[in-house]
Amino acid sequence: MELRKLNHADAARCAELEEILFPGETPWHREVFEQEFIQPYNFYFGVEDEGLLVGYAGLALRGNMDYPEFEILTIGTDPQHQRRGIGRMMMDNICHIADLKHAPIFLEVRVGNEAAIEMYKNYGFAHLGIRRNYYQPSGADAHTMKREIQTQTPIQTQTPGEE
Template structure:
């Protein structure tokens, strides 16, 4: 797999919007996706696939020593190629390197693909947020991955 992962720049916004809107029933607004470029705690990444086009993005916040995966999505045409895992590992390893002790996230109970990805990397379900999502209304798992539980921790040592 030959991919490039880099910090997003403003010129990536149309691709990020397209991936977001193809991926979620209730996507973030254009304004919210734009605002992340000015969010000082946000680390916005894009992944360019083999053909050089932006195929995925991730947005991970680091506040003091706590990380939160705000969003991750792979374009539907590029799923199942390892892009989501590669991107999330890169984003997590960067914050762990910078002092993060754990990363948490919310995910729909029905989102089996994302849950499998998170569990593969060492996330555990820690709580349920009732009615967290809309369109359709659904509960969220809160999942957490401590640095110690991160599956690829040895890469960081």
């Protein structure tokens, strides 16, 4: 398995996975991914297995360079490839980026998605609150979660969007 940056050509596969992973909601279409990939403060990467994209994640830099924060925009693993460490590989990368920038990470996760919630807790995320009717059109609620800064001193590195 290989972790790599996503590009325009990956948008269709990401949209296909969204349809599978988020039935009954408003999954992102190919065009949404294409637009997301070119935003200067977003970083999208995925996991490829034998030439097939089997996982994807999007991370956004928020705030400013003096007090950065990150937000997980999306993360998903092909159901046929779950429980093989793909989610952990992506989360390790997300947390590493935030740690290099001495920054917290925020996310929303569907109420009832216990596997994801447990994974986030294992990465140090804590529950902040509930966003009512977050997912549409179902109206499902989302937990908001935050992982506090995990490093003691900021390290100067390149951040998504600083290319």
